[in-house]
Amino acid sequence: xxxxxxxxxxxxxxxxxxxxxxxxxxxxxxxxxxxxxxxxxxxxxxxxxxxxxxxxxxxxxxxxxxxxxxxxxxxxxxxxxxxxxxxxxxxxxxxxxxxxxxxxxxxxxxxxxxxxxxxxxxxxxxxxxxxxxxxxxxxxxxxxxxxxxxxxxxxxxxxxxxxxxxxxxxxxxxxxxxxxxxxxxxxxxxxxxxxxxxxxxxxxxxxxxxxxxxxxxxxxxxxxxxxxxxx
Numbered sequence: 001x002x003x004x005x006x007x008x009x010x011x012x013x014x015x016x017x018x019x020x021x022x023x024x025x026x027x028x029x030x031x032x033x034x035x036x037x038x039x040x041x042x043x044x045x046x047x048x049x050x051x052x053x054x055x056x057x058x059x060x061x062x063x064x065x066x067x068x069x070x071x072x073x074x075x076x077x078x079x080x081x082x083x084x085x086x087x088x089x090x091x092x093x094x095x096x097x098x099x100x101x102x103x104x105x106x107x108x109x110x111x112x113x114x115x116x117x118x119x120x121x122x123x124x125x126x127x128x129x130x131x132x133x134x135x136x137x138x139x140x141x142x143x144x145x146x147x148x149x150x151x152x153x154x155x156x157x158x159x160x161x162x163x164x165x166x167x168x169x170x171x172x173x174x175x176x177x178x179x180x181x182x183x184x185x186x187x188x189x190x191x192x193x194x195x196x197x198x199x200x201x202x203x204x205x206x207x208x209x210x211x212x213x214x215x216x217x218x219x220x221x222x223x224x225x226x227x228x229x230x231x
Contacts, residue, residue: 076126084131092135096142099153106152109209112139113201116161116221119231124180132159136219136230143218156208159230161223162195194224 035054054063092112099110117125118132139157146153163177164170165185178188189195196204204222219230 081126083126084128085134088131089134089138092138096138096155099155100142100145100149100151103146103149103151104153108152109154109156109212110139110142111205111208112136112155112157113205114139114157114159114219116159118159119221124176140218154212155218156212157219157230158201158205158208158227159219159221160196160201161221162192164196164198164201165189166198196222196224200224200226 034057035052037053038051051064055061096110096112099108104110112135114135115122115128115132117129118136120129122129136157136159139155142155146155163173165174174185174188178185181188201222204220204227207227208220217229220227221230
């Protein structure tokens with residue numbers, strides 16, 4: 001490995017500076033060579049890999065330089081990544097634990113608001129999607145404990161399936177994802193099917209609180225089509 005401020009080391013032979021020049025398309029006019037770059041992005045473009053290969057025809061020299069970058073690690077610290085674990089997850093854990101320890105009266109219902117990101121991911125939101133998924137796990141674990149102790153307390157996690165542009169947070173998310181994907185906010189919103197409104201979420205929450213006392217399952221998504229069990 002080179003020094004921390006050096007370019008990535010090359011595999012091959014010959015002077016490194018000239019190889020770097022070729023990789024940067026800055027080869028001197030009297031040099032004869034060719035370069036090839038293969039670039040691939042995956043995981044909603046958060047993982048980017050590149051393979052650069054060069055060859056000098058008049059020196060018989062070759063070089064290969066691989067590079068892999070992961071989008072969110074370039075800009076987030078662990079403290080920023082963990083914000084939703086210290087808020088959403090901690091809040092859910094603390095509340096559900098106390099509901100079991102008190103315990104709440106038989107027939108009481110605890111509803112945790114999760115997110116569709118828990119199922120589909122959210123590559124520009126740090127630890128948000130993982131935190132929201134963990135909220136679902138906590139609701140499920142709390143329900144199992146309530147059943148084991150025969151407390152009669154019901155625990156649910158509800159996940160609005162799509163970003164809601166009608167809210168302040170939703171507008172911010174739409175603008176952020178549109179910029180990330182290189183499209184307009186209007187195009188991004190048009191690409192969301194069966195998206196729910198804030199009213200849909202409110203109605204679904206009321207329905208779960210009043211009519212889901214005997215249903216199986218603890219996690220549901222809310223879309224424009226109503227409530228469905230979360231996968």
